[in-house]
Amino acid sequence: MALFDLSGRRALITGSSKGIGFAVAEALASAGAAIVLNARDPDRLEVARSVLAAKGYDAVSAAFDVTDPDAVALGVGDIEDTSGPIDILINNAGIQHRAPLEEFPLEAWRRLCATNIDSAFLMGQAVARRMIPRGRGKIINICSVQSELARPGIAPYTATKGAIKMLTKGMATDWARHGLQINAIGPGYFKTELNAALVADTAFSGWLEKRTPAGRWGEVHELAGAAIFLASEASSFVNGHILYVDGGITASL
Template sequence: MKLFDLTGRLALVTGSSKGIGLAIAKGLAQAGASIVLNGRDHTALEAARSDLAATGADVYAVSFDVTDAAAVAEAVERIETEIGPIEILFNNAGMQHRAPLQDFPLDAWERLKATNIDSVFFVGQAVARKMIARGHGKIINIASVQSELARPGIAPYTATKGAVKMLTKGMATDWARFGLQVNAIGPGYFVTELNAALVTDPEFSGWLERRTPAGRWGTVDELAGAAVFLASDASSFINGHILYVDGGITSSL
């Protein structure tokens, strides 16, 4: 199991005060990694840090806006100087907005692009520069089944997650020769706060259970194995890959 051991490695997980980001951080910590949690809500971030530290994890909280390039650059420098070299990056920060495409608000479109695409570029580039100088590093972006499939009311979100898929492939193409592995996880439908309205909608949940070969929603802890795999030496020759963790929904009509 040494291939999956992350002991002594520092992982930055953006958008990790709750939901998928926090579940990934917990999985990495269980594999031995030290964790830097990130988010904009200071109270929620400190609560997450305290809870994770109570399990024995070596964990830090650094609040910065991932959609602000200058703030990202400053934060990455601070982490590298005060905590340690970032060897693993999970670009998890993201948002959703549901509305008919013909009525989709412009401000929501701009927020989606900034949160779901700009952040991946800003944080990925800032961290990659450090990794390239060291000759190794792991970057894992959070894509989605919507990187491949569309649904009514979320066309702009689908566009952003398609962009994350292709940015992942582009990062791998540019940076693999420097010793980096850049991949993505594409979650299916998971029980999270972001999906709360869908989880409690009997019609949608019924449709999803029939549509998904596994016949159910995912739970966020089921992302930990994929996260550890892509962050570890076990994936040393995997680059530009999108690992869908979706109960089979992208495999079945």
């Protein structure tokens, strides 16, 4: 099990005050990693940090806007100066906006692109610049089944997640030779705050259960294994890969 041991490693997880980001942070902490939680709301971050600390995990918080280039540069620099090198970066920050494509607001499009794509580019670049001289590092981007599949009303979101899939491959192509592994997790439909309205929609939930071979929604703790694998030495020769954790939905018509 030493292959999966993250002791002595530091992981920065964006968008980690709740949902998938927090679940991934807790998973990495359980494998021994020191955790740096990131989001824009310091109060919510402190709540999340205190939950991890109460379980005996090493966790600190760093509140800054991952869509702001200056804030990213300062935030990453401060983490490395005060806590230590970032060994693992999880680019999880993301938002959703649902509307018919022909009526989709331009401002919502720009907000989606900034949060879902710009943040991964900015954070990946800032952290990789520090990982490359060290000759090692792990970057895990959070994709989605929408990196492969579309549904009505979320075409811009689908576009951003398709972009993250290809950014992952591009990062691996540029940075693998420096000793970095850059991969992605593609969650299916999980019970999170982002999906609360869909979970409560009995018609949608019924459709999803029939559409998914596993026959149910995913629980966020079920992302733990994938996150630990891609963050650990167990994936030392895995690069540019998107690992779908989706109950089989991308495998079945």
